[in-house]
Amino acid sequence: MMSVRLTPYLVLPGTAGEAIAFYEKALDAQVLFKQTFGEMPANPEFPIGEEQKHLVAHAMVQVGESQLMFSDTDAGRPIQLGDQVTICITTKDASLSKRYFEGLKDGGTVIMDLHEAFFSPAYGQVKDKFGVTFHLFTEGEAMN
Template identity: 35%
Template sequence: MPIASLNPYLNLSGNAEKAIKLYETALGAKVEHLMRMGDVPSTDAVSSDDKNRVMHAALRIGPSVLMLSDGSPGDPRIEQSNVSVALHFTDADEATKTFDALAAGGKVTQPLIDTFWGAKFGMLTDAFGVHWMFNCESQKKG
């Protein structure tokens, strides 16, 4: 069975709408699909407080799709994760601009630096607890 694609899926805790806005601004994300809890045909099962929560969203970022959700109401979000979303850039200035935008309100765990393997590399956790890795291969001068 061939796999058609692989997409990271972020489970947030009631702040998916704010995360979408950040990713639109910082990453140039385009919302391809957005469904809210209130869109469920049997809305009796969803409280009025939860009807506006994001049930599922798909954001186009370059050639990739990032998916996210507010998760089920009452389900705790795991704060620590061993998963990071890796971003690969072809332009160092764009990598720096995007790094700074996603770092706002978050925590830089590895500043964006020139590395021994010939790339700019950095890591951060954004304001929503999502771990990001940045890599931009250095241009070869010849």
């Protein structure tokens, strides 16, 4: 059986760090990973202002047997209705991520093309025809 997980992904307007601390207390959440925009490799195409470096770029917490992912909105990108909770589909197979991405974009909108990123061999974002945003995340090292 292929390994596929669907994980709720909460995008917050600068309050992801507060939300994570809240869930640590309220739900006994354990932080598995947390990286701020300031801790990410610098990208000249997307410069980060000093006031945004403390914001959460990506985090994962464990609650019981489930996981939640978090990030703050990118600088200057307000949250659109329906985007506050998105779904991350995680696989270990880039070809499966591509198949899911292609299926979901039928009648939908590509937010970020499926591509190799520093954190994944195949990552992309697509909003399906129902307005639901999916992140396709392939586990494993990118071929840098």
